[in-house]
Amino acid sequence: MWRNYLTVGIRSLAKNRAYALINILGLAIGMAACLMILLFVRYELSYDRFLPGVEDTYELQSFYTSKQTGQKFNIQMTAYVAGERLKKDFPQVDKTVFALSGSPVILKDGQSSMGEDVILVDGPFFDVVRFPFVKGNPATALAEAGAAVITEKEAVRQFGTTDVMGRTLTMVSRGRATDYRITGVIKDVPKNSSFRLSIVGRIDFPSFFSDAPDFMREWGWQSGWFFFTLRPGTDPKAIAAQLPAWEKRNIPDQDLNGIRYNAGDEQDWRIVNLADIHLGEAQGASMSPGNDRRAVYTFGLVALLILGMACVNFTNLATARASQRAREVALRKVLGASRRDLIVQFIGESILVAAIAMLVALALTEIALPYFSRFLDADLKLHYFGQGGILLPVVALVLLVGLAGGLYPAFFLSRFQPARVLKANRSASEAEGSGRLRGILVVAQFAVSIGLIICTGVIYAQTVYAQTADPGYHRDGILQIDNFGRRQLDTMRQPLRDAIARIDGVTGVAATSIGVATRNNSSRGIQVPGRADLVNLGTYVADPEFFDVMGIKLIAGRKLDRNRTVDDATVPFPSDPVVEAALAKRGVNAVINQLAARRLGFTDPADAVGKQVRTSMVESEDYGLTPVNIVGVVEDTRFRSVRTPIDPLMFTRNDNAIDVLDVRYHGNPAEVRSRIERVWKQMAPDVPFEAEFSEDIVRELYQAETARAKMFAAFAILAVIVGCLGLFGLATFTAERRTKEIGIRKVLGARTRDIVRLLVWQFSKPVLVANLVAWPIAWWVMRNWLNEFDSRITLGPAPFLLAGLLALLIAIATIGSHAFRVARANPVHALRYE
Template sequence: MLKNYFKVAFRNIWKNKVFSAINIVGLAIGMATCIVIMLFVFYERSFDKVHQGNIYRLDEVQKFEGMVAPQKVALSMYPMGPTLKNEYPEIRDFTRINAFNKVPLRYGEKKMELPAALWVDSNFLQMFDFKLIEGDKKGVLKEPNSIVLSEKSARSIFGEENPIGKSLVHYGGDTLALKVTGVMEDVPANSHLQFDALLSFSTIARPDFMNNWGGNWLVTYLELAPGTDIASLEKKFPAFLQKYMKEGGWKFYELFLQPLADVHAKSVDITHDYINYQKFDRSYTYIFSIVAIIVLIIACVNFMNLSTARSTGRAKEVGIRKSIGAQRSQLAGQFIGESVLLSFISLVLAVILVKLILPYMVDFSQRALGFAIFSNPLLLLGVLAGTVLVGVFSGLYPAAFLSSFEPVRVLKGTLTIGKSNFRNALVIAQFTSAVFLIIATGFAVKQLRFMRDKDPGFSREQVVIIPLDSKSSPKYQSLKDELLSGSFVEAVSGSGQRLGNNLHQTGVSFKGEGPLRKMASSQVIVDPDYLSLYKIKLVVGRNFTHDVSENARTYIINESLAKELLKDEPKLTLQSLIGRRFGFSGMDSTSTIVGVAKDFNFNSLHHKIETLCLFNQKDWGYSEMSVRVKGKDAKQAVESIRSVWSKMSPESPFTYSFLDDHFAELYEADSQVSEIVGILAGLAIFVSCLGLFGLASYSAERRIKEIGVRKVMGASVAGIVALLSRDFVKLVLVSIVIASPIAWWAVRRWLQDFAYRIDIEWWVFALAGVLAIAVALLTISFQSIKAAMSNPVKSLRSE
């Protein structure tokens, strides 16, 4: 019997080639889409799963006066880890981390640069389950000046030599002699901690660090006892802060714990999160999963629609089989089996599509996605089970529908199958989903363009950023003068931090008409040409000068800070702030505000503009140099800068980046989301149109004699096309009406995550509707025109 079922199934597939191809291609696209998206989702969810310990990251909420809003930060204070461990038995252990990038090392005469390294406590490799190839986890980081290399780094430095015990020199900034004490496996790509080397914290730690309450410059991880009540432990933290932070400083902080599994995907609202590789919003993985399943369901709906629409073609088969004793359950089982068979044929095509698509997805997403279906039993089992489920889901309604035919009516020829409200509902559901995705894509692209194109209030094009270390920073002025003497450089400036990051905050004091006011503000140390290079406009006051007597005594604040200062000063105006005493807490009595700069977005548009003060203090040195190059030949300009650097500061490595590239990275996740949703929207439309094409073909075929009669009676081609298209266009219009309010609600919710966002404009909905109708008409018209232009003699010959 099974053999007979297979024969009937294959014969039916071969007999209806077009409709079978539509089902197979639609299901294959839906399956391939689901597989690729789920590979991405599972990869995202796999971050940090290698670590078995009950590990939490210690984060802060900072709520200083003068801040636009309380701010979650991924930083903590040096003494917190050991002190918390001593205070609370629930905390079994701690480890602290501080990152530094582009690490210049020398081995003999050989120089190289590691992309990233971490200062860590000696127990780091005991808390985190990174695999050590050589060395003892308990001892490799115990001594000062110890360094553990990744396998890749060890090979690039030492080749085939045994690196253990070898000496390296860190020659950028402070010179350090380092001893290789261990080699570990390369860090997995799905770890939020990414590094090429580990250095012992004891190398740079000093005893006075334990008194540095208030200095947030590292990340602390805590290992808790199993079963620890996190909420109960967090309730103890206010008393802990009050105990150790004197003079009321504890009032400005809250502490909270974040599970290690949430660090990568649930830290979107946490700032100063510098050690979090490929940070991604987990809510987007839910969105991708839902949309991918929608595309698959649309493909299944095609199967249902086409199977039931062509039910008259198999009515006699059902009638004959029932008349010779076939049970309804047997017929239903056969039809479901045919659906499952079609699903497995689609799976073969889907696997081929995934293999072709995956390299592009890896490149686009910058994720190490893999599809080793035959070497991963769980993946293979999941795909096969999913295929059976898709087949059963697709065939369930057609099986129930076809097996319900009464044999007497079928064999007498009195069975009539009219319009199906259920089938129409399925078409509406398909196009509702597709229109929703078109609208969502439109707004996602608009928001991304808005963020990229909105004037941030400063000029970031043609700006080269060059990091400075403790050896090159003292040579800043000489480097600047030499660069300005060349023909490729327009302006040079130095700063303590880079635009496009969460800027450091510090305590500041202001003396207006009332009592001395203390608050917190973001701050950047800059040289006198900073505003000129970045073309930041002044609202009132003046720019910094090169007069050395003004060094460390003049401040320029932004409009947001000016408004904050004026909030409790009714007698003062913006202009009257000029000359007022202002500065870091414990300020020089002669330091004053000399200008107010127009607000500019020094961070991404995800965040509101914070209060900011710019401070001219060249004695402290700068951490990076900004160089605005002339013309469009950036490559030649960079080579010119490199030449000057090699001559003036040969002992420091030359590294650079373009500021606009840095800002592009801030919106990389948003760009990926908009593009993926756009691709899924296109696939949803395509699969929906495949089904529409099949239904239009069937409709034209079923009404071929009607069309012939109408043509003989004088109907025009345009009239017949309109007749055949009208019902389908009505369904698409209903879909647009349903999808629009749902899309409005979803887009509105999504845009609330952005501090600066576009308006929800009606024309995007109208454009999406017009596009959906146009695509539907184009799909339908092909078959409609073909039917309308056919020779009526052929269709009426049998009459």
């Protein structure tokens, strides 16, 4: 019996090659998309799960909610003191380590290079995060300060070999050169890890931050990552439930000139398992870029929709060609076959088609996966056997698709009555309900296609808008030197700045602690006379020339001036109590932006000029709050992504707190950069030259959105192809079924264009109805997505109308040529037997 079923199934496919090709190709595309997204989703969910003991390893994260605006800042970093208190107050916490990121200068053989993905820790990091060692003992590798562990790749980069045990590496951090003895070598960190590290060095934190004691004690100083393990049997939910009380018990109130301030009022802490960091809520201040869990699941859903469309094709075509199988069904029933036997036969044929399609899909996946991996910057691999093998998912997918595509046709075909089918001039394909179901399924198919086209258009438009929207300053024509704040440059920073300013093509230079898409955040509570609360403003330093170099417009008052003593808030590094006391007593001048003026309570920016506020400007709390005189107001500027709200900013001058140098230039960018690099290497050979053009920085800033738009575009194309395959197949079978009708119409005088219009209209109606289904769903999805941006495009009718028109044109193009060929056929061939 099974051999007979198989023979009949293969003969049926061979006899109807067009039907077989459309079904197999459509299913193969859907399956290939499903397989690649399955690999992608599994890859995203696999982050850090390769680490031993990951189920008991956690990170302490900080969650901010602004009392003034309700804005949320969820970051993976936390304060050093928070980790210390968690370890002290919870005996369930076993091993702990605090880690700092850094890009120190590495000195070797008289040459300097930038250390990338270097982290400095206060304890045995690998007792907590158990990366596999190639050489050395994980338990003792970081037993004391001055020890370092290096990856295989970094060892080869620095020394040309992995045989580096006992060798010395010199790194310069915070202006101090420290020798580290290599005590271990670990395997290179895979891409599916939340950690980006090449060197892990242990330092003595109290001495390392002896010149910045606030680092060790301030709850608002979010500076590093705190990792810890829990003792066996510990319930992490029980610790999480106690964190609010722990916070209140540990964070003291502060009295700032009569105003109560507590660092925990806007801040909460959560413990997050290491395996959940990559797709977690906190993505700010992360060691490596995370991903949005909703986006990952969205792509999985879209892949399933495309696969569903392929199954719909199978169902539609199977029911459409029912008349071709009706006599076979009738004869089998006459010869004794039961309905159950027929259902098993047709489902078996469906699974056979799905199996053939899966072979094609696997071939497509093998070809496309390397390109897909490079596009996602992921390490996706296709294995059939062993751990991570997809053999079982493949078999399950074949059975699922076979059942999904063949179940309804099997029940539909097996219900035919032999007497009705074998009766002369009676077509079983006219069974009640089949045409209505096909229409609904075609509508669903094109609704998915139209929805994906709309999403692609909106995401692309928002990405273009984000890269081109006016940020409040002249973003083009800037070269940003990222490591201008290195302590090694303290004595030569001004001469280097002056030398760069004299280079041909450079029109202006300005040092600052904020620039184009810089990741640092600095804020202070500002005391406003007459208010009982503090106003949080982003507080950054900038040269007086900063506003002209960046093209930031002055709204009221004046800019900072190098010739005015009170405009300079520079304090020595390390700190000098005498200078700090004098600064706190005399006060400083500052420039704020429009949003800061509004936050301080001034409706008109001009009203803020000349007003005085107070804030902490020096390390020691003994000097109280420093008076700050507002001398100017500038336009609001967006230095960060359009996802985040514009910051209320206060600018002061402090030559010892800058981070970057912004260089305004004209002419050939590459030539200007080359000239600047030559001058840099002549004057600061011990500090590597690190610079990026503003256009490249912005492009990297929106890389995730660009990739998302491309993925949606690829899915939309696949959905359209699958939908058009089904539409072409339906048009073919419908035209065959209506051959006599078309012949009679032509005999009665219908013209070719009338026949074409009739057939095209029949298949255009589902597309038009699909728009009514797709538009509200796509609008709701895209509205929610756009709401994640602080600045966004208006969700107008254009993408909806264009998507609907494009889908209609594609549908017409798909069936138009076929309809034209059928309409031109000689009616004699259709009616000669009548």
